[in-house]
Amino acid sequence: MKSVVQIQRQGKVKDLRASAAAAGLPTEEIETTVALIQALIPLGLQAVGEALNAEVTALAGPRYCRTGGQSDVVRWGQQRGSVYLADQKLPIPVPRVRNRTVNREVTLTTYEQLQRPRAADAGLFRKILVGLTCRQYAACAEAVPDAFGLSASSVSRRFIRASARHLQTFCERRLDRDEFVAVVLDGKTFAEDAMVIALGLTLQGQKTILGFVQTATENEPVCAAFLRALVERGLRVEPGLLCIIDGAKGLRKAVQTVFGARALVQRCQWHKRENVVRYLPKGQQAAWRRRLQQAYERPTYAEARPALGQLRQEWRGLNVSAAASLDEGLEETLTLHRLGLFPTLGGSLKTTNCLESLNAQLGQLTDKVDHWRTADQKHRWVASALLLIEPRLRRIKGYRHLPLLRAALQAEIGRTEKSKGVAVA
8 A cells, every 4th residue: 555655646746746836827737636636535635735735835935935936925824624525525724825915815726626526416416316315325425534514404405506507408408409300298297296298309210308397287388388498499390290299188289389280290099099998898998908909000091090990880889988089189199100101110109108218217216206395396306317317218119210201291291281272272
């Protein structure tokens, strides 16, 4: 260990004094020094003292020497302070320097940077987000003598700062950097509220979380304002979008209000199937569910539509409510069939499963919170969790066929607009 200390000290002191030799104290060298020091736990405090003394020497000259440093800068004793090393906050005596000409204390750049948590808040944030409580943090943190700032209240404040930065990043990032061909919309329950989340699918099949909005229900005014905000942040609708939704009427109306004819809706076939089947006797639900699923699995619109019509005829004599439930929005459950893309993209886009999977991962990070105190707390947790999940999201199956979807959407939108123009004339 002695040789390690000697090697470490020789290299460290050399770097510190080289960086402090220049009167200007280059920022790049100081940042490199600070990054190295914060990675050292056993030797960190000693290295911190050497770094601070090196900067004081560069400013005020060697101790008890009338030459060196800046003529108007003098040493001014020391005071108690603290620095961050890795994930710990440690006490340390800090030398003071004063400018006699302006009668003002000179800030030590090294000390100022060592007081910033750097990666500490990020590490603490990940630990709390994945399940470590604020009260347990001190016991689970890395053991460093004399460390402080690990109380539940201190950890909570640091987590709030880190999650607030994540929320700001999430809400401000632009959406015009990618070309989206589909958007999946669905809600997740948080206490008495719901978070409606928008997941975008790029032309290359990548999944990007566009945003979320807090609402009591998936009502049209709130959802429409949410979609308008996405457009203001750069979501391009003009090339055509496929919107996959679960069938909520407010959400469907919001899509029509904001996106208009530039978006086609694919209703989730899973939600439609479950909504229809629940009207039937429990003993018969499994059999009818299989038949309904088989009808939806027909590869073309010409095959799927008559198969569903046959089921509807049978239900009219068995349960009129089930038949009416099937009629509601039936054509929008067959949008991919109508575009001729069900065999290639139906596995990924016929349901909201890709967003349901995201919601399941979100629940693993947020469901452990028993009491949501404020709306800001919900937003910070949701944004932080979504940003943590997003890099792990995989491309959808059949992503190579998404350019065909874009072409089919534009052709369908063009036919619709042309027919409306003829009707108006």
